[in-house]
Amino acid sequence: MQEMADGELVHHTLRIDGALKMPNDLRMARSPVVQRDGAYHLRLPGGGTAPLYDQPGLAARSFLDGWSPTAFHPGIGPLRLLAFTGPDGARACWFLDQGNVRLGDSLTDLPPEVAGAFLAAACPMLQGLVREVMLRPRPRPSALEAADALLLLGPLVCEQAVEAIGDDLVLKPRMMLVDKLSPTISIDTPDGNQVEAGIDRLHIQSGFAVTLQDRLVASTRNGVLTWPSPVNGRPLQVQGCLYLDDFRLAYRFADTIHGLVFYVIASDHLCRALGIYFPTGNLLVVKDEWSRHLSDVYFPDGVGRRIASHCAAWAQELVPYLARGVQGTASIMRGPSGAHLGHQLWNELTGMETLLTHAAGSFIPEWIVAGAGEGVEFWGPIERLFPELEGRVNRTLADDAGITAYLYAKGLCAARVTGERISAELRRRLQASVDTGAARHRLHALRRQTGKASGPQMPGDMPPPVILLGLRVENRTMTDLAGFCIRLAGLIARTWPGAVLVVDGHNSREGGTGVHSSRIMSHGEVLAAHTPLSIEQAIVVQMRAALAGLPIHIEDTLDQPIGASLAWSMLSDCFISIWGASLAKFRWVCNKPGLAVSSRANLLHRDDLHIYDQPRYMEDPTRLLMADPASVTDEPDAPRLVPVALDNPFFANFRVDEDRLFDQFRAFVFEVMTEASLNGAATPPPGT
Incomplete structure (x- = not known):
């Protein structure tokens, strides 16, 4: 591109590294704007300049950091276009009226009649460009020249234009x-x-x-x-x-x-x-x-x-x-x-x-x-x-x-x-990446406090069990989750004195500091009045207060890196959890036996209910017991912390018959501990 003495540009197509670049007015050898007395002016393709306005009567004096004007086009329909390039090559444009006043950078910024006139003028160009790029076995570079002004719009506005034109451009197949x-x-x-x-x-x-x-x-x-x-x-x-x-x-x-x-x-x-x-x-x-x-x-x-x-x-x-x-x-x-x-x-x-x-x-x-x-x-x-x-x-x-x-x-x-499908090899890789040292030492300290106490249902010389409790508070959970957790912990304390109950829920991202930005968030969490993590933490506080003085140790991994959760999972004997993503840790990574609780609709009709126990989805699964659906009653009208899919029965909260569920859980833990005793596979002591 050569510049004439009067500022007029001699146009030709540029090629850089073999790739076609914007021709004519679209990519200029120098900036399409010039600054005079602190205000920007447009360089006009035919020569000369004209003031650029951010709004009527207010000269444009600055652009967003990292964004620079790269090209100017005299117009599509009633609008002129000023193209910008931003960080990492991002593209956008300003829509200008014929007086070079900025109207916006999105079709939604434009008055309806202006947007309509613009789309009417752009439609034939869009049709030709899309037909060439979408349909032709080898799209021709000349198609870019024929639709040169469209190339200034940037992806967002192009997508808006296609959406607005709709069936005039392409029908739903x-x-x-x-x-x-x-x-x-x-x-x-x-x-x-x-x-x-x-x-x-x-x-x-x-x-x-x-x-x-x-x-x-x-x-x-x-x-x-x-x-x-x-x-x-x-x-x-x-x-x-x-x-x-x-x-x-x-x-x-x-x-x-x-x-x-x-x-x-x-x-x-x-x-x-x-x-x-x-x-x-x-x-x-x-x-x-x-x-x-x-x-x-x-x-x-x-x-x-x-x-x-x-x-x-x-x-x-x-x-x-x-x-x-x-x-x-x-x-x-x-x-x-x-x-x-x-x-x-x-x-x-x-x-x-x-x-x-x-x-x-x-x-x-x-x-x-x-x-x-x-x-x-x-x-x-x-x-x-x-x-x-x-x-x-x-x-x-x-x-x-x-x-x-x-x-x-x-x-x-x-x-x-x-x-x-989670293979045994992937499970091995994941477990090898976990440092269990801190959790082992903590468990050792807790067992020193407990001594050799064992409950009436502890087989042999087995130490009291380490049990995981997986929380879910967003939806598809119990209507009285805090009360359930307190009563469950009381059952564990009475049945297995000295047991360790590890409460697991939301973890932080690796390297996180526990601040909000490091937390692993739930789907739809932005709709919640309180963060799920804060609800989980409040439940643990209530549990510790209610269980004070009873023979049970309550630990938690809330807001800790996921490695801490995996470490305790690896050291546990079994778990009880509301069905959800926590089972990815307990089952897919650590392959621990457990009892999963969910709504009746999920237990009876959910297509993917068994992704955590079927060999199709994980290699060599241990036993996963589902709560008896007869012990669960769904409460579709009960409030939910995260109110997504309100008409979907699989997201409804529920209540349980605790006597029946606790009987099921107690028998399950005893079976797990008995099997571990027979196999010599009690929770490993520290240092092993």
Whole structure:
């Protein structure tokens, strides 16, 4: 770009490192603004300058820290655009009126009539851009020039525009089960011609026959994910992956011989191929009824709208990304807004262990820990569990926008490597990472205080038991939880004098200091009038006051790092817990026998009730006893600390028949202790 003496610019397309950059007015050789007397002025494409206003009559004198103007466009419809680049390459724009007064940086900031006029002018450009990037086997760089002004808007405004235009841009696709398809289906190419052979149901079924996770394991052989062509079954290499967010992915494949583009849509906690989306046929073929349900849940406006929105927002990055081809794979862990204590272990850590165990070659993915600074690695740094990943973990990216830009710039195919079975090897790795020293010494001190006292139901010379009590206070819990815990502790004190009762609930993030920001929060906790942790701590205070003087030691791991919870779990004999994420610690990591309590609806009808005891989900499980549903009465109208899913019976609170439940628990503990005595497996003394 050369500057003329009068300030006019000679335009041409810039290429840097082979990637197409914004042409003409869109990326200037110098800043699109100049500062005079402390106020900013716009450099006009035809020469000269004009004052820039933050609001009517008020000159723009500063911008947000880290953000700089990078380009100016004279307008789409009634608006002018001033583009900005921010930290980590983030993009945004100001909407200006014809007098260069800032109206906002979002469509929602604009008066309805102005937004409508803007969208009417932008719609043809959006249609052309989305059609090119979304449908064409090899998107052409010239498409970026034709829609140059749109590239200034930034991802947020592009997504808003696609949402506002809606069906005028892309319709919600019709969904069909693969087994209900005709043997052959006619479908168009982006140019309106029909794919000569059509798409074949058998080849679509063969794609679903191999799980996405197995395909990712196989890709370690050469670094490329493959999928059979729906036309002739020929293996196709992935062109790239549209990273929609840390839970939804769209793998892009192109059968260039037949001019067909399709997307493999992947989501869920165990990331799976839900369906194959054919945009030119407005068709989503799903594997089964469950995949149909998940597609509706995860893509309520349809996968087409989500992909179109992404193609518009990231067109500038996607065109060179797709032309370049895949250079590697990166598996993304869920970030702060989606990270979950149980799912991180059940799905993400199991996925790592499975892939590393069964890798077909040396092409191991990079692992991206999104928002690492917020302590999302609940179970500790993943290299500590998997030294094989040393040097392959990226903790520099904070959010989805940064991850998206990074993936496309580096030519990486996004993945979510996941599983759903805790192996004995993963359990061993997790336990090996736990320091039990402090808990052992504390237990030794407590037993010195107790001496050799044993209750009437202690078999042999067994010491009094160490029992875990897992709290849950948000919802799906007891209506009188504090009273229940006090009465349970009294039962334990009478039955096994000198027993240690360890109360477990919310832990802090590793390295945390116990302050609010370090706490592992619950789903929906922001809706609670009080933090769940504060409720748990109040219960422990009440228990200690009520049990003072009785022969029982009450310990707790509340607000302590998860390692403290695991240490006491490893030293315990058994547990009683309300069914929930605490069982990830007690069962999946420590494999302790226990009694789980939940609502009657959950005990009788919950699909995933047995994820903590079925061999399908964990290797060599010890005994997990469920509370007798007959001893539980649900209270759907009882208040809940975290009022989510109020119409869902599985979240309702409940009350229990304590006499029946305590009889069940007492008999269970006696069986556990008797078995331990016969096997010589009492709680290990300190130092062993």
